[in-house]
Amino acid sequence: MNSSINSLYENAIKDFNSRISSTGALVSYSGSKTGRSPKDKRFAMNNKSNDIWWGDVNMPIDQDFYTKCLDLAKSYIEPHTVNTITSKINPASTGIWNKDGTFNKEIFDKLTKNFILLGDKKIITKQMFWDHLEERHKGQQLGNACHVYMFIPVSWRKVTEGSINDLFKYFSDTTYKNEPAFTIDRLFEFYTNPNKCMNERVKNNSLK
Structure with a gap:
């Protein structure tokens, strides 16, 4: 059975350096020499x-x-x-998903425990994701996910960096010091109901 569109989106932005375009389309670059x-x-x-x-x-x-x-x-x-x-399981991931793809509330709570209070908002920044990542893996060498053109290595850490950057770029609901940020409620919604967040993004883009 083929995976659903939403499932494909989730896996692409979670584990690969893919992008979601301004129209909501999933974009993956094949390289400059693949014509x-x-x-x-x-x-x-x-x-x-x-x-x-x-x-x-x-x-x-x-x-x-x-x-x-x-x-x-x-x-x-x-x-x-x-x-x-x-x-493969990404050893450099933030670990918010379990191995079976379900949401890990315990890890989510560890990530969000040091939130920044901004008015009535509890803010999570991109730096918090990186601090959480470093705490979980403590500088371990986590190896490569794959190779581009069979010989250019792509590290798991770089894969995770792309995923986190895209998460904040496309789905954040607030800013902190002029940078995209999440409220805890919005981040929780993304991880527990990503289909809703993706559908909202597609709908908002269609209204522009």
């Missing part, structure tokens, strides 16, 4: 491709060579696919 290269295109020669117009663009390779290339490509890609990476 089409027509002259590198090849077709495997078999009964289905006999009638292809062969030439400078449609160039043939034999079926055995195609199969070997396909197997090699799969061996490179498989460790870096979304399914493979999302099956």
Whole structure:
């Protein structure tokens, strides 16, 4: 069964350096060198491709060579696919979700215990997230989540940084010292009812 749209959004902004656009669309950047290269295109020669117009663009390779290339490509890609990476637990996460994806109230309370009182608002800042992260992991080397182009490492800490930045950029409901911030109530709502927060964001953008 396919995941719901809301579930895909949650996982993308929680564990990957993805973005939500001003229209509410989920944005992931594939890199600057991932465009089409027509002259590198090849077709495997078999009964289905006999009638292809062969030439400078449609160039043939034999079926055995195609199969070997396909197997090699799969061996490179498989460790870096979304399914493979999302099956891993982010060791650098703030830990507000349990391993099964449910909300962890105990960790949430630890994160929010040192709130800033601003008028009648209890404020949580981005720095509090980072302080909480450092307290949980105490400077441990937490390794890499994946590699871009198979050799450029992307650390778990960088993945978490992107998630926290996006959380404050797109879903915060107040400011503190001219920076995006959360009230405790809003942050609690995001973690316990993220679908509602995402739907509100999409609705608000459509009204602009």
